[in-house]
Amino acid sequence: MVMVEKAQHLKMKMEHVRFGKEELERRRKSPVHVPAEHVAAQLKEHYHVYIVDPRLGFNQRTFRFWINFRSVGEEMEFSGKQLGHRHTVEAVIYIHQGHGYSVIDGVKYPWEAGDLICVPVFAWHRHHNESSEDLIYFAATTGPFSMATGIALYEEENYPEYWVFAQKGEEAMKTLIPGGAEAPPGGKVELDQTRWKPKGPRSSGVPTAAEIYFDQLNFAQEEEKRRRDSKVVVRAKDLEFSPTPMGRVAYGVDTKLGYHVKVLGTLFAEIPSGKRSGAHRHIYEETNYIISGQGYSIIEDQKCEWKKGDTLVIPVFAWHQHFNTGKETARFLVHTNRPCMESTGYIHTQQGEPADYD
Structure with a gap:
């Protein structure tokens, strides 16, 4: 352990406080278009x-x-x-x-x-x-x-140790765990979990250290299965748009739809000609690619004009709302890290003015 003086600990603490304040300024100055x-x-x-x-x-x-x-x-x-x-x-x-x-x-x-x-x-x-x-x-x-x-x-797979499919065919189902399936014969150890079972009564509902550890091992195996x-x-043809306070939305990649993601989520949003989306802000990152249409967005105190092919980047917890001023329906491809924020408990969303269309 590195030994530091009392003043250094205080400095480190104040850096944490200062970081939070400076982060607001970094968000404000970050490019949005x-x-x-x-x-x-x-x-x-x-x-x-x-x-x-x-x-x-x-x-x-x-x-x-x-x-x-x-x-x-x-x-x-x-x-x-x-x-x-x-x-x-x-x-x-x-x-x-x-x-x-x-x-x-x-x-x-x-x-x-x-x-x-x-x-x-x-x-x-x-x-x-x-x-x-x-x-x-x-x-x-x-x-x-x-x-x-x-x-x-x-x-x-251009390195010999990773020529998995080349050795065993393209249909080989190899592990997602580093070194798991590639272990040589006899390299894996099968554990008899009964050896670590408690020999006497224990507090109700309290797992043993061994049980917690075996849960860790089992989780890794089950996680691999969940991924597969x-x-x-x-499929674009299967997207179903439905009304929300933010406008018409079709969720693409989402845990609730059977996709195994922990950090990244993806949806599509549509705004009819002459209409506006809802306004909201949230504690997660968001990037919008404009597939079609033209218009402008209000991001906090900035007005940002956009068109087909542009990309919008919404700072964390910034109020934002989109307006379609073109003649065709605007469609956005929206990526966020909402799944990450939900799983870590940092998620927070505030809804403002709703969209003016269903």
Whole structure:
């Protein structure tokens, strides 16, 4: 342990207080609008462009938002004998243009424009473009969260120790737990849980230390099963919009719909021509990609005009409301870290003026 003087402890305490106050200023100064033309200009120089990322000055800490472009016949991420990768990151991919399929833990999932792909944490995956046009897709990934919490892992199958499918076929169902299924014969230990059962009476309802530990082991195994049993693709044709105080909404990736996510959630929102959404604020991050329409948003004291292809970034706990001034229905692709805030107990939402349409 590093020994510090009393004054240093006081300084560290005041830094915590000061951080909270300075965070408000960082949110206020964080960019809220990324024009489509800025992204298009960068795509001419590189096929992969980060749109929203904390490294770009955005005060968004748990997920990033980016666009990828692939030419006809080119795989989305790999070529040759590279079979895919996996990472301790949640990923939700929106297919903007093109059609093809993904192989996720040995299972093939076809998709087309407008669909979402929800890649489970630490699942082996790769993606293929089968269309006769260039493929364009957007992705929200929780890399910043994994990096900040120290759990970031990334593995590619182009290294011999990770040639899982190459050795056992594409249908191999390998573990999501690092080193689990790849352990050599005899490398795993089967534990007889009866050995640690209490030998006498104990306090009612109070688990033993061994029971708590075995719950930990069992949770990891069950968690793997939950990931594999979860849904992966959101079909655009199956989206059902329904009225809410914020307007017409269709939830895409959500725990209540059978998707195994802990940090990232995704929905679509629509605003008819000449109408406005509801107003609210919340303690979770939000990024909106404008799929169609034009209008403006009020974000705290800022008025931000937007159009098709733009991206809006809503600071945490900032009041915001959207207005459609165009002739067509505006549609938003909305990514948030609401599941993370709900599971940690930090969630808080305040509703203001409701939408003026059903």
